[in-house]
Amino acid sequence: MTSFIGRERELRQLHDLFSRKTANLVVVKGRRRIGKSRLIEEFAKDVKFFAFSGLPPMEEITAQHQRDEFARQLGRLFYIPIPYSADWSDLFWHLAHHTQEGRCVILLDEISWMGLKDPTFLGKLKNAWDLRFKKNAELVLVLCGSVSSWIEKNILSSTGFVGRIDLILTLNELSLHDCNKFWGASSEQWSAYEKFKALSVTGGVPRYLEILSPQLSAEENIKRLCFIQEGFLFNEFEQIFHDLFARRSDTYKEILSCLGEKPHASLDDLFKELKMKKSGILSDYIEDLILAGFLKRDYTWSIRNGAVSRLSHLRISDNYVRFYLKYILPNKTKIERDAFVDRSLTTLPGWESLMGFQFENLVLQNRAELHKLLHLDPNEIVNDNPYFQRQTKDQRGCQIDYMIQTRFNSLYICEVKFSKNPINVRVVEEMKEKIKALVFPKHFSYRPVLIHVNGVDEDVIASEFFAEIINFGDLINT
CATH class of the missing domain: 3.40.1350.10 (Trna Endonuclease; Chain: A, domain 1)
Structure with missing residues (x-):
């Protein structure tokens, strides 16, 4: 495991929970690869730690598959026979039974996957928290997920969890100061311009920064990650969008594609470009993309009195997403034929304009x-x-x-x-x-x-x- 970088404020907030004399329920959300699970692992490194993860959403995955997988993870973690998995209440009882004493952290990762096809999942989790988990005053239960819109709707806005959540963390991209640490001992060998070129693709996403090779130039790193079919970022977009949005992923991709060539656009601009009638559906999709960390809505204001206006512009705030839509997606067939191996990135059409958009993102973040x-x-x-x-x-x-x-x-x-x-x-x-x-x-x-x-x-x-x-x-x- 790589050394942990950044998130000092979030770690302080998490460690403060152990100074309380009650069990704590925590929600952590943020885009895929932003380091949610890694943060909790770092927080829990000196206490008992039990991590569970749901199965990625696919049409054939049922609620029973999710319960079966959770039961298998229970068996492996506690060295017990795989529990009967027909009901979440029984599974949560087993988990609470094995964590009823001492400092411990439980992570339910990608919680929306676990509960997506079982309408009783969250109700039974709430009951288990009230009746079982809370009895251990040194327990921290973390609900973690990348589908922030699902968490917002089903947990944060749910009457069932009102007054029960002790800490909500939304993880954003790392600061440039923390990004700089990923170059390690090679940092001084990289100019600010070279670092910017790498960050124009990775942004401050920890997983992408981890796979940069400090021994290679920015251009060589970008080619290795994006412009060969084995590259980590070649199919990353399709993977994260399928996992987050499943069958609706094409709609979200179309919205982002409309914004990809522009620094920003209004909602009216999007309606026109997508040839859609004005309705709340597009607004809902946009809100999902904002909560997922791929879009930002920037409001203007009145200079005279400082009041924030209702007028706003939307922009792609995720550098990798914009880079993928501009250069990887339209050229996939060519990339598979190794057509970009010897091509200079600066010869790509619209390179300087795109770098301008990416630079603005980094400054604003x-x-x-x-x-x-x-x-x-x-x-x-x-x-x-x-x-x-x-x-x-x-x-x-x-x-x-x-x-x-x-x-x-x-x-x-x-x-x-x-x-x-x-x-x-x-x-x-x-x-x-x-x-x-x-x-x-x-x-x-x-x-x-x-x-x-x-x-x-x-x-x-x-x-x-x-x-x-x-x-x-x-x-x-x-």
């Missing part, structure tokens, strides 16, 4: 580190997000990559700029045009900020236009 570099106290921030202003007869439309509004009536207007070459002085005029279009009260001040990955020309620095110029390497090392 690490805004806390950016705030530190800008010496901003979180308590001073009124709003921060990608900002857009709609065109009307009285104002021009404009889009700001990222903007921070403080309670001191200051706007930090951030240009997040990817370029394979050092950024030239044209960026100054581009930013001036955006600021000219932006409508804000006269008593506000503004500070332009440039965030880049591959250097800037001396003319940009000499212009003294930007209040701050931040290198991607600064974010990694914050």
Whole structure:
């Protein structure tokens, strides 16, 4: 097992549970490969630990198959004959019986798979918690899953579990600071630009970072993982989407494909592109993708009073998903013929535009580190997000990559700029045009900020236009 990296806050929250004098029920959710099970393993490494996992959803898998598998895992973990598995109540009784004393952690992993085809599963789990598990004041029961929408609907919003859940953890991608640790002793041999290229595919997903080889260049790693049919990421998308969304996976894929070529889109844009009538069904699908960690909804706001608007844009927030839809999926047949073995990635169509989208994602997912570099106290921030202003007869439309509004009536207007070459002085005029279009009260001040990955020309620095110029390497090392 690889050494554990990051998640210090989550580990502290989990360890604090043992200071209480009652049993604790925990929910952990997040996208596949984000490290949910690994976090619980790390938390439980010094106590008794019993992990169970459901069978991946397939049409032929029945509720009885799930119970049979759970019974087999019980038998193996406790060295007992495989229990009778006709009823979840009996299985939970066996588990509670063997964990009734001492510090122990029970993990029910991919819980939605376990209970998907048995409507009595959660009710019987609730009863087992109330009547059996809670009697061990040193027990932590963790319900873990990747189908966050199922957890939200069936556990977090269920009257059966109201008042019973002691801790809810939603795992997001690792910070750039933690991502940097995966390069280990080779970290100094990799430039910030090389690291960015690797992260443009992996994002901050721990499992993807683990399979990077620090001895290879970013391009060689990407080819090895994505552009040969044996590569780990070649079929990863199909696997995780089938496991998460089963027969509806094509619908979710179609939604993401519509967003793949754009930095963002409104819900109305999606209705038009998908040629769908306006209904709640598409909104439900989008909410599932947001809960699963593949999409983000960015709300704009009123600069005048700081109120968040109802207007929002959607964007793919998962770098691997966008990379897969852009370059792997359309080229699968060619990849299977080894057509990409000797091809430079920078010759792929739309490479620089895609890298720009991926760079923006990484910056937005690490805004806390950016705030530190800008010496901003979180308590001073009124709003921060990608900002857009709609065109009307009285104002021009404009889009700001990222903007921070403080309670001191200051706007930090951030240009997040990817370029394979050092950024030239044209960026100054581009930013001036955006600021000219932006409508804000006269008593506000503004500070332009440039965030880049591959250097800037001396003319940009000499212009003294930007209040701050931040290198991607600064974010990694914050």
